[in-house]
Amino acid sequence: MLSAADNDRYNDVEPGSTLHDMARRYWLPYLRSEALEPNGPPKKVELLGEKFVSFRDGSGKVGFFEEQCPHRGASLALGRTGDNALTCIFHGWKFDVSGTCIAAPSESNPRFCSTVKVPAFPVREAGGALWVYLGPGEPPVFPEWEFCLLPPEHRRARVGYTDSNWTQNLETLLDSAHIGLLHAQPVKAEINESVVAIKGVHAPKLSVVDTPYGFQAYSRREREDGQVYLRVTEYLAPFTVLNGSMRTDEGRVLFMIPINNRRTAFWRFEWDMVHTQEWWKKQSIERGALGLKFVDHDDFLHNSLDRGREDFGQNREAMKLGHWSGFKDLRAEDAAVAESVPIVDRTKEHLGASDLVIAKMRQRFFQGLDEFERGGKPLGLGPNGDGSGIAYTDLRGTSEVVAPDIDQIEYHNVELREERKALRRAFLEAQGAGAAIKERQHA
Structure with a gap:
């Protein structure tokens, strides 16, 4: 639960707010090239x-x-x-x-x-x-994400828009508990292996580890076969989330960029060292065959919901037959929940044990906002306040089925990171010296 004043500070990104001034201190994606x-x-x-x-x-x-x-x-x-x-x-x-x-x-x-x-x-x-x-003075170090290094045919940038405050979208990305419920029935063309891995196990064991840029959220679910489904989400304050994939040769970085207090740009930067743009295009065609309209990458959420209807086009007949949400895919489910109340009144909420990560995110947010108001560095840019010292290229989320006795922090931060670095190095060497994308600085 938040006070009314804190809820306003949390939501308000428009001119005159502290968050507006702080948000101008980051590199923000705004258009596809x-x-x-x-x-x-x-x-x-x-x-x-x-x-x-x-x-x-x-x-x-x-x-x-x-x-x-x-x-x-x-x-x-x-x-x-x-x-x-x-x-x-x-x-x-x-x-x-x-x-x-x-x-x-x-x-x-x-x-x-x-x-x-x-x-x-x-x-x-x-x-x-x-x-x-958009800020004053020199900008922070530009974050060289892993997707920036890969050739264009092995990465894609997409943006979609939701009619809701940025906080609701971000909190959904950080919330591991809803995955096995809201997303209980992913569509065939985009079956999410992480959803399949946790089927029937809804209550995760959660823990959080602080980092110089935000935190790592660890979620463990015990499976019937004795193994554990481990999900690690990296949070880079204030707008960025890296959630995991069950493959070590692909990844994604997600940004929730506030357009205003009631509209958010949801950026998805994805990369894949095996598949190319042609494979993604084929996936889009398969989605279309299932009746899921696919629009261009400049608004991939456009047809997720029927925004002309009060219930966003929710299919109640399908729900009678056993479908959980009545929405056609994962994106529609998340968007419907976020847009159902464009700005949530958090004075009325009741957080539970499964909301540990949400509570931690808010704690870090308000600590950072308070520090910024006192003249401190912007939240999430590391100890130097300019992004230096953060190994953006090596950051990824984790989504793995592991042994129950594994050291999850060591596994995520050392073993998997080294495995991914070696894989990336081999991939770029195979692509040749010209594989890395040279960024252009504009006036």
């Missing part, structure tokens, strides 16, 4: 309750500005691209990717342009996405 074409139309972007615009010039560089033109406030999202600039259609003021005004045809003073600049922010392109830093 493919969404911006050279000299193509600019795109509107909303982050943390603020409006921006982004475009790619003819040389491939990316600009990220506040949306309003500094002249009379017209939207630069209506602007023209070309000449390595974005031009406001109102009076023709032209800005390069740094935000510098390079032409103002309505002004006769040749020095006028030097007095005008649209607020612009640094952009990084990596892992198939565009990332922006």
Whole structure:
């Protein structure tokens, strides 16, 4: 349970809140790389309750500005691209990717342009996405995730949108207890082996280990065969979760990026050292054959729910026949729960033993927010407060069936990590020296 004041501090990412100021200190994904074409139309972007615009010039560089033109406030999202600039259609003021005004045809003073600049922010392109830093001063170290190292055909970046506060989506990712219940009947085309492994065992034994960037959540479920299903979730405060796969040659990083207080961008960065984009495409076709509409990677949740209906299209007839949730897939189940109440009133909740990880996440969140208010470093960026010293490349979640006497911390942090590093090294060597993706720094 939270007080009303703490619930507001937890949820509120919009201008004027402490969380808004802290959230600007991170690299945030905002568009897939493919969404911006050279000299193509600019795109509107909303982050943390603020409006921006982004475009790619003819040389491939990316600009990220506040949306309003500094002249009379017209939207630069209506602007023209070309000449390595974005031009406001109102009076023709032209800005390069740094935000510098390079032409103002309505002004006769040749020095006028030097007095005008649209607020612009640094952009990084990596892992198939565009990332922006909205904060003051130098940005933190850019996190070199494992997916950034793999060739494009072995990774994908996807984003979907939910009409709910970011906290509800993040807490769902951290909640291991719901997996065997809400997701009791995964669809054939996307059977999740972790769900199968824990079938019939609902109450996990939970523990949490603090890290410089957040924590590791350990969940153990005893199986009928005497083995244990071990699930380890890495939490990087405040917006990032790495949950596990039962294969050592694939992984995923999930981000819950607040658009505003009632809308969230759910980013999925996935990589696979065995399968390629063609395999993912085949999986999409199979989903379609089961009646599960698959949309493009710029909004993979678009057809998960029927948002025109009060019950989101829940199938009560299927529930009468034994289906648990009445929703067609895992994504729909999670989205329906999150969107059922866009901003939860946590003054009325009652946490149980299975909510240990949620309670820990909130504890770390408020400790970090309080420290930031006192002038401290942003939460989750390690002891130096700038992301240095965090081995982002080696971070992954774990989802494994193991022996009951295993040292779970040693297994996750040493044995599996070394196995994955060796596998990645061998994969990149097999791909050749050009396999690693070279990131581009934009003005």
